[in-house]
Amino acid sequence: MKNGKLFDVIIIGAGPIGINCALEAKKKKLSYLVIEKGPLVNSLYNYPANMQFFSTSEKLELDNIPFISKDPKPSKQEALEYYRRIAVSNGLNINLFEKVLSVDQIKNFKVTTDTCSYHAKNIIVSTGFYDLPNKMNVKGEELPKLTHYYNDPHLYAFQNVAVIGASNSAVDAALEIYRKGGHVTMIIRGDSIGDRVKYWVKPDIENRIKEGSIKAYYNSEVKEILEDNIVINHGGKIIKIENDFVVALTGYRPDFSFLKSIGVELVGEKQIPTYDDITMETNVKGLFLAGVICGGLETHKWFIENSRVHASQIMDTIAP
Incomplete structure (x- = not known):
């Protein structure tokens, strides 16, 4: 264990939903760590420079923290600023530019990155799908x-x-x-x-x-x-x-090989991960999914505004 620490939960991915999971973990007084292979909200950072969201700003809010934008539908730059300010003002425990290489389970989970390794009782995978183009x-x-x-x-x-x-x-x-x-x-x-x-x-x-x-x-x-x-x-x-x-611009897909490597079962041609709709726990006990990754190849099914609830569902299961 790094510095002898056993985290209650490690969150893989520091997108909006990963950040929301961290906020919920903090409210539950759980020890947690967010690990992100790139910058904060990496997928949003890599969106087109002039992108404007389909959703209005209030539907992109986390934890009832107001998202103020100059137009009803915010820009990429406004979203980057909003999520960064949340991470800073809440002092969230996030490691950036650190890539997760493997997740193994014996008694607890061991997460190995390109920097070191960590141990946790629970894992949340919230990695999105923007890294692998079709x-x-x-x-x-x-x-x-x-x-x-x-x-x-x-x-x-x-x-x-x-x-x-x-x-x-x-x-x-x-x-x-x-x-x-x-x-x-x-x-x-x-x-x-x-x-x-x-x-x-x-x-x-x-x-x-x-x-x-x-x-x-x-x-x-x-x-x-x-x-x-x-x-x-x-x-x-x-x-x-x-x-x-x-x-x-032919679309993108989740990293199915990573999900398979950590034991998550994928079902059908759409490669839908197996998880409980109420708890968000997968077929691997203690391993949860949050955000767009839940949709497999149906990448249009989950997005920020309708998957924000995943964080509270998971934390209510870990620390009811």
């Missing part, structure tokens, strides 16, 4: 012109840019790049823009496509990526499009 598995996907993460549109000014996908992230990227002077072509697997696209954005993208400002190929998929072109299958017809950059 690959297209096509030739040329490894080229430096392709990214699965979008940040700032300025990079793509006056360039021929293919945006792969039709979700919120793909639509936001396409519109921002177009408005910075990029020549945008969207490659969309289905026959329309996604149903979950933000209601105030969907008319914008549909009108830009309709007027021809943004080119869209529906019912299409990428077949190959070349240095100066991208090859797609458009309704059975192979088309080669002149191209400088590919922004492949």
Whole structure:
């Protein structure tokens, strides 16, 4: 044990839900440690620079701590500031830039990181899903012109840019790049823009496509990526499009290999983790899940506003 300490609970992941778990643990007077492989709220930090949340600020609040934003739907920067201030003002016990390598269970849990090891009676996994993109598995996907993460549109000014996908992230990227002077072509697997696209954005993208400002190929998929072109299958017809950059926003997935390595059972094609809906405890006694990781491949099922309750459910089980 590090310094002879046995924690009541170790929380893996310092996103909003991990922070909420720490707040609840502190209220229950439990000894706890949060371990995060990157910066605080790592996933949010890696979101696009100009991202605006779908949810209003009050739905992103933790522990009834007011989240004040200048607009009804806060920005990424406002969220980073909000969650940082919570961590600071509450003196939360968080280790950043420390990666968990393994979790083993004998009598208690042993958590081994790239720095040292810790012991705990209980473990909460709240790691999200943003680190592993869904690959297209096509030739040329490894080229430096392709990214699965979008940040700032300025990079793509006056360039021929293919945006792969039709979700919120793909639509936001396409519109921002177009408005910075990029020549945008969207490659969309289905026959329309996604149903979950933000209601105030969907008319914008549909009108830009309709007027021809943004080119869209529906019912299409990428077949190959070349240095100066991208090859797609458009309704059975192979088309080669002149191209400088590919922004492949094809979604992300949880680290299923990590969940399996710690004994969590995954069910069905959607790889849904096994856990109790009331306690959030998995099939491994003393090991709990919180946040979006609970949805497996259904990454749209859980988000901040509807998984905040997981923290109190877990702590009520650990220390009723």
